Amino acid sequence: MDVPLEPLTAAQEDCVLDDIGYSRKRLSEDLAIIRNWVSEQTHLPSSAKSEPDAFFCNFLVGCKGDVKKSKGKIDNYYKFRSRAKDICSKRDPLDPAFAATWPFFQLLTLRKPTPDGSRVLMTLSGIPDFPGYDPSLIVKRILVILEMRLRFEQFQGGEYIVMDNKNYSLSYFLASRPTFMRNVVHFIQNVMPWRIKGVISLNTPTFMHVAINRIIKPMLKTKIARRWHVYTEGSEVLTNHFPSEILPKDQGGCDYSLQEISDRWMEYASSTHWREWLMKEGSETVEEDERQGLLPFKGFWG
Numbered sequence: 587m588d589v590p591l592e593p594l595t596a597a598q599e600d601c602v603l604d605d606i607g608y609s610r611k612r613l614s615e616d617l618a619i620i621r622n623w624v625s626e627q628t629h630l631p632s633s634a635k636s637e638p639d640a641f642f643c644n645f646l647v648g649c650k651g652d653v654k655k656s657k658g659k660i661d662n663y664y665k666f667r668s669r670a671k672d673i674c675s676k677r678d679p680l681d682p683a684f685a686a687t688w689p690f691f692q693l694l695t696l697r698k699p700t701p702d703g704s705r706v707l708m709t710l711s712g713i714p715d716f717p718g719y720d721p722s723l724i725v726k727r728i729l730v731i732l733e734m735r736l737r738f739e740q741f742q743g744g745e746y747i748v749m750d751n752k753n754y755s756l757s758y759f760l761a762s763r764p765t766f767m768r769n770v771v772h773f774i775q776n777v778m779p780w781r782i783k784g785v786i787s788l789n790t791p792t793f794m795h796v797a798i799n800r801i802i803k804p805m806l807k808t809k810i811a812r813r814w815h816v817y818t819e820g821s822e823v824l825t826n827h828f829p830s831e832i833l834p835k836d837q838g839g840c841d842y843s844l845q846e847i848s849d850r851w852m853e854y855a856s857s858t859h860w861r862e863w864l865m866k867e868g869s870e871t872v873e874e875d876e877r878q879g880l881l882p883f884k885g886f887w888g
């Protein structure tokens with residue numbers, strides 16, 4: 587099955603690197619440094635040593651060529667699996683509870699990049715009263731998509747997050763405990779390598795607007811909080827941020843529908859290769875007793 591993304595063009599890749607003052611030669615040199623460092627970290631899972639180049643390049647480019655910061659985020663990435671087991675374990679895409687969310691929650695990365703080589707993650711709740719709603723299942727699906735992307739695309743210009751709150755009910759929000767929300771924020775800021783270019787909330791109800799300003803934004807770095815755009819309007823505002831060519835046809839664009847793209851991602855995750863990876867290598871955690879020296883980057887937890 588083909589990857590559900592159209593790759594960046596060579597010109598877009600060059601633009602991404604030029605924007606952060608990073609050359610392909612330097613990236614190659616830093617990649618060797620990172621691989622050597624990983625090979626010496628006895629606390630990291632064995633699968634870390636066999637990660638594809640794309641995995642490490644995403645961290646290097648996302649950290650603007652800062653090798654020390656890249657090491658810290660890579661360490662945080664594996665550490666996160668132990669600290670947030672509710673969203674990093676039992677990620678079989680064909681598990682009945684997991685698969686039951688497919689038709690009702692559209693979670694995806696758009697197939698086409700933005701002109702500057704960034705990616706757009708979109709989420710939509712299809713119904714306001716999904717029986718037994720569990721926010722961890724929704725975040726698991728998002729993380730599965732991001733896990734795959736880390737390993738088949740070398741780098742990108744950044745990440746936009748678009749959340750359509752049309753059917754996002756108060757009961758959904760209340761199901762998310764503070765610890766859960768802090769873990770999600772930590773993942774976005776200190777684990778995921780891609781720079782956040784913007785967060786866009788559509789069809790935002792009053793309770794969600796209050797929650798964003800009083801609960802979520804205070805947990806965010808100032809730069810990200812300032813890039814959060816909250817709208818009461820729907821998808822008609824998306825063309826103010828993105829060209830219609832990359833948007834789904836039911837979001838004012840020309841591409842496949844949200845449901846079609848979402849289904850494609852879950853079918854891809856359910857393929858033999860990725861399903862096995864998620865349940866094996868993708869579930870390995872750090873062995874803190876084997877850690878040597880201090881963390882190179884503290885991040886959210888210290």
